[in-house]
Amino acid sequence: MLLEGRVWRFGDNVDTDQIIPARYLNMVDPAELARHCMEDADATFAGKVQPGDILVAGKNFGCGSSREHAPVCLKAAGVSLVIAVSFARIFYRNAINIGLPILECREAGRIAEGDRLEADLGAGTIRNRRAGEDYRAIPFPAFMQEVIRAGGLVPFIREELKRGKAGG
Amino acid sequence: MGMTMAEKILAAHAGRAKVEPGELVRAKLDLVLGNDITAPLAIREFRSLGAEAVFDAERVVLVADHFTPNKDIKTAELVREMRAFAHENGIVHFYEGGEAGVEHALLPEKGLVGPGDLVIGADSHTCTYGALGAFATGVGSTDLAVGMATGTAWFRVPDTFRVVLGGAPRRFVTGKDVILALIGGIGVEGANYQALEFTGEGLASLSVESRLTIGNMAIEAGAKAGLMPPDEAVLAYVEGRAVRPYEIFLSDPDAHYRETLEIDLASLELQVAFPHLPENTRPISQVGDVPVNQVVIGSCTNGRMEDLRLAAGILKGKRVAGGLRAIVIPATPAIYLEALREGLLETFVTAGAMVSVPTCGPCLGGHMGVLAEGERALSTTNRNFPGRMGHPKSEVYLAGPAVAAATAILGRIGSPEEVL
Numbered sequence: 001m002l003l004e005g006r007v008w009r010f011g012d013n014v015d016t017d018q019i020i021p022a023r024y025l026n027m028v029d030p031a032e033l034a035r036h037c038m039e040d041a042d043a044t045f046a047g048k049v050q051p052g053d054i055l056v057a058g059k060n061f062g063c064g065s066s067r068e069h070a071p072v073c074l075k076a077a078g079v080s081l082v083i084a085v086s087f088a089r090i091f092y093r094n095a096i097n098i099g100l101p102i103l104e105c106r107e108a109g110r111i112a113e114g115d116r117l118e119a120d121l122g123a124g125t126i127r128n129r130r131a132g133e134d135y136r137a138i139p140f141p142a143f144m145q146e147v148i149r150a151g152g153l154v155p156f157i158r159e160e161l162k163r164g165k166a167g168g
Numbered sequence: 169m170g171m172t173m174a175e176k177i178l179a180a181h182a183g184r185a186k187v188e189p190g191e192l193v194r195a196k197l198d199l200v201l202g203n204d205i206t207a208p209l210a211i212r213e214f215r216s217l218g219a220e221a222v223f224d225a226e227r228v229v230l231v232a233d234h235f236t237p238n239k240d241i242k243t244a245e246l247v248r249e250m251r252a253f254a255h256e257n258g259i260v261h262f263y264e265g266g267e268a269g270v271e272h273a274l275l276p277e278k279g280l281v282g283p284g285d286l287v288i289g290a291d292s293h294t295c296t297y298g299a300l301g302a303f304a305t306g307v308g309s310t311d312l313a314v315g316m317a318t319g320t321a322w323f324r325v326p327d328t329f330r331v332v333l334g335g336a337p338r339r340f341v342t343g344k345d346v347i348l349a350l351i352g353g354i355g356v357e358g359a360n361y362q363a364l365e366f367t368g369e370g371l372a373s374l375s376v377e378s379r380l381t382i383g384n385m386a387i388e389a390g391a392k393a394g395l396m397p398p399d400e401a402v403l404a405y406v407e408g409r410a411v412r413p414y415e416i417f418l419s420d421p422d423a424h425y426r427e428t429l430e431i432d433l434a435s436l437e438l439q440v441a442f443p444h445l446p447e448n449t450r451p452i453s454q455v456g457d458v459p460v461n462q463v464v465i466g467s468c469t470n471g472r473m474e475d476l477r478l479a480a481g482i483l484k485g486k487r488v489a490g491g492l493r494a495i496v497i498p499a500t501p502a503i504y505l506e507a508l509r510e511g512l513l514e515t516f517v518t519a520g521a522m523v524s525v526p527t528c529g530p531c532l533g534g535h536m537g538v539l540a541e542g543e544r545a546l547s548t549t550n551r552n553f554p555g556r557m558g559h560p561k562s563e564v565y566l567a568g569p570a571v572a573a574a575t576a577i578l579g580r581i582g583s584p585e586e587v588l
Binding site: 141152 | 192205206208209212213216217218219234235239240242243246289290291292294306307308309310311313314317318322324356357360361387390392445532533534551553554555556560
C-alpha cells in the first residue's frame with residue numbers, strides 16, 4: 001500500500017494520556033474521540049490535521065496506558081500513518097489490531113514538520129520529498145503482515161471463525 | 169539451552185515443548201480481563217467478530233473500577249453496556265459498586281490469578297500478576313475482544329531482562345522504591361518488548377504486596393511482563409484463595425537472559441520520580457524543596473494493606489499540612505474493611521485526610537481528586553505524564569506510601585525521618 005502525506009512532528013515519549021486524555025475516555029465513538037486527538041501534546045492538532053496527514057515522532061511513541069482509544073482517535077482524525085523511532089509495545093499491537101498503519105524507523109529524526117512523505121507499507125520504505133532522502137522501516141513479522149493485509153485483527157479472526165478454526 | 173519462566177509459561181500454553189525469543193505463538197489464556205474504559209470498546213469489537221458467547225464465563229473478568237462510582241452520565245451508560253454484556257454471557261466475575269475494587273488489587277485478592285497463569289488484560293498494569301509467577305500482560309480492546317471470543321491470543325515470545333535483587337531493604341523502603349530505582353536506571357523504554365524477571369535472594373525480603381507493586385510498574389519500563397519466581401510467601405498468599413489449580417514455572421539455570429542487572433536493596437534510598445516521566449527518579453536526599461497541593465495514597469500500585477499501614481503509622485497523631493489535600497484510597501472493599509477494623513481509616517480522617525471508596529479515580533485524572541492548572545501532587549500511583557492527574561499544566565511526583573504520608577504532614581516532599 002502506498003501512502004502520501006504531510007508531516008506533523010512530535011518528540012520522544014508521547015504517552016497515551018497526551019494522545020487522548022483520560023477525561024475523554026467516557027466516549028467510545030471514534031469521531032468524537034478524534035476531536036480531542038493529541039490534545040495534551042498540541043491542543044490545536046485536531047483542528048488542523050487533514051485526512052492523509054502523517055504523524056512522525058521520536059522514541060517510545062504511545063507509552064503508558066493500554067487504551068485503544070489512542071490509535072482509534074488518530075485513525076478517525078484522518079492520520080494515515082504514524083512513523084516513530086520506536087513504539088511502546090501495547091500501542092504497536094493496538095495500531096496493527098485496529099488497522100492504523102505504523103512504521104518503526106530509526107531515521108525518523110531526519111523528518112521535519114511540513115515535509116511531504118511517500119511511504120510504501122509493504123516494502124517498508126519512506127521517501128522524504130523535501131530532503132530527497134529515502135529511509136527504511138523495520139519489517140513486520142509475517143503474521144503481522146497478514147493481520148495488516150486483512151485490515152486488522154477483527155476481520156482476520158472473523159475469517160478464521162467462519163472457517164471454524166478458532167481456539168486452535 | 170534452558171528456558172526462562174516467561175518462555176516456559178508461553179510454551180506450556182502454546183502446547184509446545186520449547187519456544188525461543190522472537191517467535192510468534194498462539195497460546196491458550198487462563199484469564200481475560202477488561203474494565204469500564206476498555207471493555208465497552210471490546211464489546212463492540214466482540215459483536216463485530218460475530219462471536220456468539222464468551223469462550224468461558226468463569227475466565228472473563230470485568231471490573232468497573234476506573235470511574236467508579238460512575239462520574240458522569242456517559243460513564244454510567246458505558247457501565248450499563250458492560251453490565252448487560254456480563255449478564256448476557258453469564259459472566260461470573262463481574263464487579264461493580266460495592267463489590268468492585270481496583271482490578272489489579274482485586275484479582276490477586278480473590279484468587280483469580282495464580283502462578284503459571286497466562287493472562288491478558290485490557291489494562292496496561294495487568295503485568296502486576298507477574299509477582300505471583302504468572303505471565304500477565306496488558307493489551308488493547310481488540311485483543312480483549314478476541315480473547316473473550318476465542319480464549320487465545322498471539323504473543324511474540326519476549327527476550328527476558330533479569331534483575332537480581334540482593335540484600336534487604338532499610339526501614340520504609342518498599343517495592344515502589346525498587347521499581348522506581350530500576351526505571352530510573354534503565355529508562356521508560358529500557359525493557360521495551362522484553363519480560364522483566366526479578367530474582368535473587370533479596371526477593372525473599374520483600375512482602376508479596378511489595379512484589380505486586382514491582383510487577384505493577386514493569387510496564388513503566390516498557391516491559392511486556394514482570395515475573396518473579398513464586399516462593400513460600402507467594403504460595404502462602406495463593407493458598408486458600410486460588411479458584412483454579414496452578415503450576416509453578418521456574419527459570420532454568422542455563423536460561424538465556426538478554427541483560428542482567430543487580431540492585432542492592434540494602435543501599436537503596438526512598439525514591440521520588442519527578443515530572444513528567446517515571447524515569448526521572450531521585451533519591452529522597454536529593455529532592456530539595458518541592459511544595460505540593462495534593463497527596464494521593466492508593467491505586468493498583470500502592471493501595472494495599474501494607475501501604476495503608478505504613479502511611480497510617482506515620483500519620484498517626486499528626487496533622488495534614490494546612491491547605492494540602494490528602495486523599496487515601498483503599499484499593500478494594502476487603503482492604504477498606506480491614507483498614508476500618510484496624511483503625512487506619514480513623515487515623516487518616518483524624519489527621520485531616522479524605523478517605524475515598526475504592527476507585528482508580530485520580531490516578532488517571534478521572535475524578536475524586538483532579539488537579540488544576542499549575543497544581544502539584546505527590547502520588548503513590550504509577551504515572552506522571554503531562555496532564556495525567558488533571559490539567560495539562562499540572563505536575564505529578566511519584567513515590568511510595570512512606571514518602572507520601574510524610575509529604576502530607578510537611579506540605580512539601582519529604583522523608584518519614586523528618587516527621588517521626
